[in-house]
Amino acid sequence: MEKKSVPSLVKDQQLILKRREQIIKGAVRLFIEKGFHRTTTREIAKESGFSIGTLYEYIGTKEDVLYLVCDAIYEEVTERLKKQLYTSGSAVERLEAAIRAYFTVIDSMQDEVLVMYQETKSLPKETLPYVLKKEEEMAAMMEEMVSACNQEGVFQFTDKEQKLFTHNLLVAGQMWTFRRWAIRKHFTLDEYIALQIKNLLKRE
Amino acid sequence: MEKKSVPSLVKDQQLILKRREQIIKGAVRLFIEKGFHRTTTREIAKESGFSIGTLYEYIGTKEDVLYLVCDAIYEEVTERLKKQLYTSGSAVERLEAAIRAYFTVIDSMQDEVLVMYQETKSLPKETLPYVLKKEEEMAAMMEEMVSACNQEGVFQFTDKEQKLFTHNLLVAGQMWTFRRWAIRKHFTLDEYIALQIKNLLKRE
């Protein structure tokens, strides 16, 4: 599936990329602080470093900004993850490393991840699938590693169990940001990672 | 901690309760459909069955409606849960029954639960703690049952592990609504419950 294209009045593709990067950077800051709805387009323009008129040269509606932002965040999370994913060692060792990397990436982007999840529902309807796509991609990457463990006999998962395991694993990461108010009373990041890994990798 | 009191111009306490019920009912419907920010106070009034003026006899701000709604949903979830919580049998049996009940309640209120989690961040700052309080209360209820299992030797959890276990359990429930777009491709509710329980209750 291709990316949803956001309309722009500007021709120069290079410039579009550059300006949209500015927009995303500015908007993320603002969305983190006050959320999508409480942020005005004027503020986004200002924070991006240009005028409201210019902003609208690069987007069609305010919602487009949200799409750009969510897309960018997902992109970065998956990108960063991919880079750290393929280590050597046994299947379990690689899975463990992947989980660790995943949790770490999420922690280092907690505010962004939070925005992404909280504002997802405000995305323009047509774009939602494009964003969820990314999530599925990430899930697929993880599931592959789980599958490897399964094949090496580390787990004896049915298909469904494997799906669920992967799902729980992803959720555990997201929860580190989403429920931080509850979690951080009890765990440091390292503790959280260690315990979740211990829990996930325990066999029957 | 007492409930946050929402200001009303009306004196009749009975009536306040009745009208607020109407408000909550109407608002939930709208929030489910379009979210808090996209719902106008006029729509809330209309959906509640009275005029905008009357709405403001029973609340101070639009945000008060959100508080009423979130509070009511949490209340109902915990209420329903409590009713089903204390069955007989061994500690594990009771825990399993509780988990089952929890997942079932959440499923039957999925839209409401979704609203609650997605709009929490829009709550007036002073009221957030009052709402989170409910969540903690529920967590405490669950943790107690986990603790019983621990004491009966079903688990050998450290304190932290017990906390994490409870946390994961609660999250597993919420995810049934929060990530339904992903989960329901693969599981029915019963499957989801069965597998999560199997996973949670497996010993080392």
Add this chain to the structure above:
Amino acid sequence: MEKKSVPSLVKDQQLILKRREQIIKGAVRLFIEKGFHRTTTREIAKESGFSIGTLYEYIGTKEDVLYLVCDAIYEEVTERLKKQLYTSGSAVERLEAAIRAYFTVIDSMQDEVLVMYQETKSLPKETLPYVLKKEEEMAAMMEEMVSACNQEGVFQFTDKEQKLFTHNLLVAGQMWTFRRWAIRKHFTLDEYIALQIKNLLKRE
């Protein structure tokens, strides 16, 4: 000219008078504090000691309250003044005593007088003449005393000069409240009275 009659749903004339007194008392307090426009009918009702429904049993519109208030204040000023007006002595002595009395009365009712003058323009159009009537009555009283002085040869005023003199005299009193922010930097009430009298009574 008769008083403008304010419509009431209640028959008992005695009761009407009593309730309106309450209304006036309450409203004056509020008008002094926040002015007519910023005061709500609800507040007036509360301050008067009864419900909004009852308030509307005794008035037709919010503006009626303003009329009642202005009328009452004028009434009281003239009443108080009349009581102190007719002393013995020569015409000048009597005039001087009257001026003194006038300034003193105004000082003791400064807030009320201020309200009266500041809100006059908000009076329902038909009632304005009724209120100004009081002012003219007061002016007439004063002018009579000035006229006596004139006849005794204290002044040699033409008709117009006599009018103007009286007018200036009345204004001097009102200014004690109206421009108090400027005047009180420089004068105490006694100084102000003394100097104005000296100035007014000086002959050519």
Add this chain to the structure above:
Amino acid sequence: MEKKSVPSLVKDQQLILKRREQIIKGAVRLFIEKGFHRTTTREIAKESGFSIGTLYEYIGTKEDVLYLVCDAIYEEVTERLKKQLYTSGSAVERLEAAIRAYFTVIDSMQDEVLVMYQETKSLPKETLPYVLKKEEEMAAMMEEMVSACNQEGVFQFTDKEQKLFTHNLLVAGQMWTFRRWAIRKHFTLDEYIALQIKNLLKRE
């Protein structure tokens, strides 16, 4: 004391001045007709010749309009006065000319002056001093001329008497507008000026 600055979203300072002039002109017309409180921001926008949105590009609150209006009126009165103030001749002649000028200016701006005095109390609290400042400035100008007369032996005023004289003089002017309903029954402007001057300049 600097002028209070009213916030604007527009950058072009020239334009701000132009638009605010439009606003003031439109608002004065409306305030004269119906007073500040009965005038809506929409009416102000319309009368100013632009949309409600544009109005709010040049002011922060409705009250800002009142401040702009009052400030502008005071400004114009003092400006006009200053221009006519310094004639030649003896101190008394100059004072007399000043008084005449003052009364004439006020007469030619009677509606505006009326607005200014009647709505002063509705000014945002922080701005009141800025407006009164203008009044004091005008008083100072006048007092200077009175003082000159005093030095030339026209009067034998103590400091306080001089203050009071100036004050009475200013008030006499304002009353021409403020109590016009009463005054104009008896005097034309010329008569009023002549008699007040005669009265003011009479020596002991």
Add this chain to the structure above:
DNA sequence: TATGAATGAGAATTCATTCAT
């Protein structure tokens, strides 16, 4: 007579979007 809940027109203000320069 007294009450106070209900009403809804109307008010101030905001903000996404457009468009002339």
Add this chain to the structure above:
DNA sequence: AATGAATGAATTCTCATTCAT
């Protein structure tokens, strides 16, 4: 391409007034 002034629909909230009890 960039700017930012202009627009006006939409939004929240208020408050004088009514009317059933």
